[in-house]
Amino acid sequence: MPPMGNTEASYGAVAIALHWVMAALLIGLAFLGLYMVALPDVGFDTRKITLILYHKELGMVALALFVVRLAWRVTSILPHLVGHLPDWQKVAARFVHLCFYALMFALPITGWLMSSAAGIPVFFLRTFTLPDLIGRNDHLFMQLIEIHKWLSYALLVLIVVHAAAALRHHFVYRDDTLRKMLP
Numbered sequence: 001m002p003p004m005g006n007t008e009a010s011y012g013a014v015a016i017a018l019h020w021v022m023a024a025l026l027i028g029l030a031f032l033g034l035y036m037v038a039l040p041d042v043g044f045d046t047r048k049i050t051l052i053l054y055h056k057e058l059g060m061v062a063l064a065l066f067v068v069r070l071a072w073r074v075t076s077i078l079p080h081l082v083g084h085l086p087d088w089q090k091v092a093a094r095f096v097h098l099c100f101y102a103l104m105f106a107l108p109i110t111g112w113l114m115s116s117a118a119g120i121p122v123f124f125l126r127t128f129t130l131p132d133l134i135g136r137n138d139h140l141f142m143q144l145i146e147i148h149k150w151l152s153y154a155l156l157v158l159i160v161v162h163a164a165a166a167l168r169h170h171f172v173y174r175d176d177t178l179r180k181m182l183p
């Protein structure tokens with residue numbers, strides 16, 4: 001069991017738990033999103049609307065976890081990348097991590113904005129009704145759907161690049177990159 005906090009050499013239990021819980025949640029949300037929008041809008045079939053409600057609820061949980069993660073990240077030591085990496089790989093790895101932080105914020109926020117623009121409320125844990133971020137605006141609603149969609153595609157592409165790099169380090173270079181992020 002790793003210590004709670006990060007060290008120079010490795011991620012701590014909190015960062016590791018947040019990393020893997022959020023990885024599962026975000027990948028799940030992206031596929032749920034793609035699946036639910038492909039369902040037909042049929043009046044008697046409530047599957048689509050039910051899945052959209054789950055998507056919004058879980059998306060807001062992702063936003064709450066993001067706030068905790070960001071707070072943890074800015075107040076923790078950042079473990080070193082493994083040694084012997086060429087400079088471009090160090091920059092690329094940190095840049096992808098930064099993009100993930102931007103996407104973990106932008107995706108739920110565009111989702112929330114989209115719902116507000118459509119005049120549909122957003123709930124948190126089925127209990128609290130969150131305030132609308134903007135007033136009703138059909139044109140903006142359509143644009144936010146597009147932005148939310150393209151941000152999701154960017155997230156999926158970066159996950160493939162990031163996971164491929166992690167697996168390559170583990171199985172090809174046999175270094176500690178992946179082990180640093182494992183319990």
Ligand code: HEM
Binds near residue numbers: 026055114115149
């Ligand atoms: C990290 C979190 C999220 C991810 C990865 C994500 C991902 C996606 C994806 C992939 C789609 C399908 C896009 C398409 O093909 O048109 C989608 C649709 C949608 N998302 Fe999210 N989403 C997230 C958070 C949220 C949140 C927090 C809300 C609202 C509170 C939300 C509301 C919606 C809605 C309403 C749609 C359907 C849009 C339509 O009618 O076409 N999403 N999302």
Ligand code: HEM
Binds near residue numbers: 015101163
């Ligand atoms: C939605 C999916 C994912 C996101 C958003 C994500 C995000 C991140 C972020 C932001 C970091 C930097 C540490 C931090 O600030 O927490 C990180 C590190 C890491 N991730 Fe992911 N990750 C995802 C999925 C994966 C997957 C599927 C793997 C492995 C197959 C993986 C392996 C790693 C490893 C090994 C590190 C440590 C890198 C290092 O410091 O050398 N991640 N990830």
